[in-house]
Amino acid sequence: MNQQTNKQRFSLRKRVSSFKYAVDGLKVLLAEEHNARIHMVVAVLVVIFGFIMDIGYAEWGLLLFTIGFVLVAEIFNTCVEAVCDVLCPEKDIRIKKIKDLAALAVLVAAVVAVAVGCLVFLPRLVSWLVC
Ligand SMILES: Nc1ncnc2c1ncn2[C@@H]1O[C@H](COP(=O)(O)OP(=O)(O)OP(=O)(O)O)[C@@H](O)[C@H]1O
Numbered sequence: 001m002n003q004q005t006n007k008q009r010f011s012l013r014k015r016v017s018s019f020k021y022a023v024d025g026l027k028v029l030l031a032e033e034h035n036a037r038i039h040m041v042v043a044v045l046v047v048i049f050g051f052i053m054d055i056g057y058a059e060w061g062l063l064l065f066t067i068g069f070v071l072v073a074e075i076f077n078t079c080v081e082a083v084c085d086v087l088c089p090e091k092d093i094r095i096k097k098i099k100d101l102a103a104l105a106v107l108v109a110a111v112v113a114v115a116v117g118c119l120v121f122l123p124r125l126v127s128w129l130v131c
Pocket of ligand 1 (some may be wrong): 035077081088089090091092093096097099100103
């Protein structure tokens with residue numbers, strides 16, 4: 001039996017490398033995924049809007065969580081597409097099903113984000129317009 005274990009000494013250099021790989025992933029995402037760029041721009045606008053509207057801590061928590069939720073969904077969608085393209089570059093009904101489901105995950109996240117945005121900002125906008 002192979003007694004080799006996965007225990008490795010803690011290495012700060014390796015931890016920094018992991019961070020660099022994540023930054024490489026961010027570069028790929030921004031360079032290749034137009035939807036991700038749109039999500040990033042919307043996220044920045046929402047944050048600016050949050051400051052302008054002076055929202056509370058709980059609302060900040062909800063908004064930031066939702067922004068992360070959408071971005072993570074987009075990132076995993078991109079991963080799924082990339083894996084599919086490697087495994088099966090030809091047209092295949094099974095690949096269509098997988099990619100469509102991954103795209104649906106992003107859509108669900110985006111719809112939830114719009115709903116959260118409305119819950120946070122609409123009451124403030126309405127009272128701001130009324131006053
Ligand atoms: N190999 C394939 N076989 C069958 N259908 C495919 C295949 N590749 C893509 N499709 C179909 O085309 C759609 C778009 O796939 P594509 O890989 O081009 O993603 P995309 O345009 O980058 O999508 P997104 O906007 O979600 O990033 C898929 O949801 C699927 O319906």
